[in-house]
Amino acid sequence: MAAPTALNKRGTKVHLDGYTFDSQKEADFYTRFVRDSELQYAIHPKFVLEPLKTLPRNERLKVPQYVYTPDFVVYNPAGRLFHVYDVKNSFGPYGISTDVKNRFKAFTRKYGIPVEAVVVRKHDFKVIAQGITKQRKPTQPLVCTNFQYDWIEATNL
Numbered sequence: 001m002a003a004p005t006a007l008n009k010r011g012t013k014v015h016l017d018g019y020t021f022d023s024q025k026e027a028d029f030y031t032r033f034v035r036d037s038e039l040q041y042a043i044h045p046k047f048v049l050e051p052l053k054t055l056p057r058n059e060r061l062k063v064p065q066y067v068y069t070p071d072f073v074v075y076n077p078a079g080r081l082f083h084v085y086d087v088k089n090s091f092g093p094y095g096i097s098t099d100v101k102n103r104f105k106a107f108t109r110k111y112g113i114p115v116e117a118v119v120v121r122k123h124d125f126k127v128i129a130q131g132i133t134k135q136r137k138p139t140q141p142l143v144c145t146n147f148q149y150d151w152i153e154a155t156n157l
Helices: 024-034 098-111
Strands: 014-016 019-021 041-043 047-050 053-055 058-063 066-068 072-075 081-087 115-120 125-130 142-144
Touching: 014 024, 019 024, 024 041, 024 072, 024 081, 024 115, 047 098, 066 098, 081 098, 098 115, 098 125
Parallel strands: 081 115
Antiparallel strands: 014 019, 041 072, 047 066, 053 058, 072 081, 115 125, 125 142
8 A cells, every 4th residue: 555645645546547646536537537538638737837936136046836737637629728627525625725726726817727626426527617706606516427518608607
């Protein structure tokens, strides 16, 4: 059994199809919905939200880069970002902390597409777009069985 990591304090890494997932829930989302979706996808891609910055008064001092690594990115047939997913245990503060919400907002500002928090269930997944002003309530998530939905329409705008 692998030791928990800083990102995954309570669980064990899951190795499947040459990928390493942070949890069994991530692996389940991959096997049930991502792998056979017939869409291009990336697992744990790194997005730089703010680059490494040197402080003006001392070139030896730097501010580290600020990155976000979503669990899954799904691309549309034209190769553009279609869905950016972060698998969570819940939509409440335990599942999505303030720090995580701020990272989602920074991603949305820079890349123009919200992060969709996902709660995986046995035959479907619940999803709420994060980092936008008009989002579904955690008590009324969108329930999906595939990626063929539009997050704009799903926000009831």
